[in-house]
Amino acid sequence: MERMPIAKAINAGLRAAMERDPRVLLMGEDIGRLGGVFRVTDGLQKDFGEDRVLDTPLAEAGIVGTALGMALRGYRPVCEIQFNGFVYPAFSQIVTQLAKLRARSRGRLSVPVVIRMPAGGGIGSVEHHSESPEALFAHVPGLRVVYPSSAHDAYWTVQQSIASADPVLFLEPERRYWEKGDVDTALAPGEVTSLHRARVLRSGTDATVVAYGPTVKLALDAAAEAAEDGTQLEVVDLRSISPLDVDTVTESVRRTGRLVVVQEAPLSHGTGAELAAQVTERCFYSLEAPVKRVGGYHLPYPAARVEEHYLPTVDRVLDAVEQALAA
Amino acid sequence: MTDAAAGPARGEEMVQLLDATGARRAHPDHDVHLEPAEALEVLRDLVLLRRLDAEAEALQRQGELGLWAGSRGQEAAQVGAARALRRQDHVFPSYRDHGFLLARGVDPLHLLSLFRGVDHGGWDPVEHGVHPYTLVIAAQMLPAVGYAMGVQRDGAVGTGDPARDTAVVACFGDGATSQGEAAEALNWAAVYNAPVVFLCQNNQWAISEPVRQQSTVPLHRRAEGAGVPGVLVDGNDVLAVLSVVRSALERARSGGGPTFVEAYTYRMGAHTTADDPGRYRDAAEVDAWREKDPIDRFRAHLRAEGVLDDAFEERLAAEADAFAERLRAGVQDMADPEPASMFEHAYAEPHPQVVAERDEFLAAWARHEQDEQHATAGRDR
Known part of the structure; x- marks a missing residue:
């Protein structure tokens, strides 16, 4: 049992997934050297290299669209959308391509892309930084939407989302990023609560x-x-x-x-x-x-x-x- | 004379190896030599593609297809480019790139099933190296770049092994160049030096909007700002397209990065069978392009070279007839999907909402069938 804040728990979950599977890679704005504006990816580029932790051009459709293409080639990209209100340039890629590709191809294509984003308000920030877009995505068939509340769940659900064969929107409670909780990192796969259980x-x-x-x-x-x-x-x-x-x-x-x-x-x-x-x-x-x-x-x-x-x-x-x- | 009929803007150099009469032209950077057998194969590809288009249009008129997006006039751009591909390359088509499907060994019935409304395209994208058709304009371009970035990570670029080095082709039209995603895709490909060829078939019309409403500069120059070299090629000259796309693919596979190829061509038919081009363009423009027909031009060239004779033409005509007959019969025999099959494949792993709704659907369906049987039995009495 380790005590850590949610942001660190997600970081540890990403690290575990990347260590387990070389096909897992991270894409986003400022996620490499800076470690993300909330520092969720802190240190990962240093340890896994620029080929697996990509500081991308500032283009959200580009992040999701190219992640989809990499997923078609067998990779498991995890995208970071810097703030919830900035996801909309990628909305078309998410809704028209990512969500539908499995059904359109009658199951022949798989696009296991995870899209992480900080969500919710309460951080005293400027506009477009505090929104809760979960229903927009939950309304779209083909997507999965998860929203952990604790460090323990954040650690495990981010790994489960990466392992999912379906695209997952992974929302992170931004005003709770630095709240600490006990994380049991030693659970066996069968002991972890399944991704979609309340x-x-x-x-x-x-x-x-x-x-x-x-x-x-x-x-x-x-x-x-x-x-x-x-x-x-x-x-x-x-x-x-x-x-x-x-x-x-x-x-x-x-x-x-x-x-x-x-x-x-x-x-x-x-x-x-x-x-x-x-x-x-x-x-x-x-x-x-x-x-x-x-x-x-x-x-x-x-x-x-x-x-x-x-x-x-x-x-x-x-x-x-x-x-x-x-x- | 309209812009489109006049050809590219003055001063724009367009790669051409066959002029409109089919006479061979020399070019300092491009040349292509086909052995007679391969040249005849190219002619066959062109002719069968046109026949597919004609047959599909007829099937739509007869109510067998819901819609058809024609490729007539663009055969050389598609057949020439597709011939430059290697087995391991991957294509991200738009929605009238039928020539790529034929070239990649896709059974055209798996394409016609899309336009009949049986599925969204029945081919296996992995087996054939052709992504499903994309109808959202330009939405295939970023995934194509991402796929190319995956190719890089697989170490399948610049090894010098012709069986390993891989390139990706993103197909799109003149209208697509206006999309923000097109600009993003060009930029990303340049930033990551991705092994991708952007093949823009400029067919002059995005439904009713002429290309001058999409861009104030020639389309192949749109890539320059991103650092992607652009090449303008006569899209109705199958040899020029083959040569230009082959060079671009070679550059991509060897690690040289992306290229933008503008194949200057013309959509001879309607946008789709639901369109009426008589409302927005002059017959004179269409007539002018008919003079530049890609198949007539290649035929004239092969005749002049002594490669093509009447006997081959007769065999090819018979093959095209049989091909069309097979398409017609195949479409007419095509069964509708099982209704409950729509519940398959929305998710890889079961989603409780979908499972519950499928069960409700099946129960309601069974109930209604039963009611129907009772009603029929009642009438019979």
Whole structure:
């Protein structure tokens, strides 16, 4: 067991994958000498060379498009998109090429590309640095979308994503990069939680709070506070946005009868909306109250001095819980 | 006379080895000598490609294909370039590059299945070294560069071993040069010195938009800013295209880096069978290009050289007829895919959403079939 921040855990996961498989290579802007603007790839170019850790031209379509081509040649490229708001120049390559190539070729072509990006807000930065685009990608058939919340999961899920034969969008909670957690690097393959399983982090009986990525800590904090008032919240870390582990969520909701989903992304057409629909379809008669969602507003991400009012807070989570319990 | 009918801008040197009458021209940097047997093979490729196009267009008119994107007029650009390929090279085509498929041994029925709507192209891209067709304009160019970067990492460039050194061809048209991804691809290829040949078939028209609406400079000059040399070649001269593309491929395979080849040609037909070029271009322009027909030109050359005789023409005509007949029968016999097969291959590993939706689909389908049978049985009584 090693204690390390999420950024270091991803770095260690990338290193492990690169040591295991010489076909794994990293591509991105400033990821080599600088080690990435968040230092996630720190030291990897020095150890693996410029042929495996590529400082690319500043062109996101180029990063993803050429990664796809290298994947066709048998390589396993891991792309870093420097900031979430800069992924859109690559959107066409991701949606029209990467996501569809396996289906278009009737399974003859495989494009195991991982696209990593920092996601979510709360870092006080300028625009295009704090967005949560997970639903845009989860809506696209052919892609997988994962969003770890802890150092341990970050270490393992980045390796699982690289091993996946499908393209994976790997979102990293940027405001949690430097939060430390225990990482068990010695697990055997069979002991690692599978990539797309949700995990119950705290048991409770009164309501289920589902969170993922940066909002998991928020949900746990809210649950601790609620417990002081005698309300027992069950906290589920989704871990994966596509596919969604609806089974784990419905199992919990069948016990608690209430569901609150917490996300940073705008609510409309989002992860919470999808979960609400699926949970309603599967266990409508177990629900004691309408599903509540807490998240960003239907607005362009606001300026940094306002973001604390835009992002979900413990108070907003507890308000939603209260409304669910009152119903 | 329109721009397109007049030919390249004044002062632009265009590599040509056969003039419009088929007479041989000398060029200081380019020459190609084909043995008679190979020259006749080239003619055969040109003729069969044109026949494929004609047959497919007819099949579309008769409702057997949903759409067809024709290659008529561009045969020399495709056949010439494809002949310069080696077995290990890899092609990233656009969507009317049928000549490359034929040259790479793809059964044209695997192409017609795409335009019939049976699949998205039935050939094996790995076996034939031809990527699936790409309909998003210029979207194949960056993957082609990435593939070439993979070739470099495999140590398959500059070894001097003709069976090992590998090049990649990215095919695209005049319209594609306007895309941002085209600019990115040229730049990346230059920065990484990737073994790729950018083959632009400038057929003068991007549906209704003439090339002057895409670019204020000749297209082959668009690459210069990235440090990629550009060559302009007469795209209706199969020997010139073969020679120019062969040099560019050789340069790529030996580690010399990327080249941009502009094959100056003309789309004789509509953009697709859904298009009506009468709305945007003059018949006189089309007539002027008919005079430069790539197949007539090569035929005249072979006749003048004494390589081609009536007996070969007769055999070739019979072969083309049989080829067309096979295509027609093959398309008419082509079965629709099993509906549930659409659920296959979206993911390599099962995705629970897809699995659940497939199960629902199958259950609903079975139910509806049953209802149908009941209804039919009821009517029979």
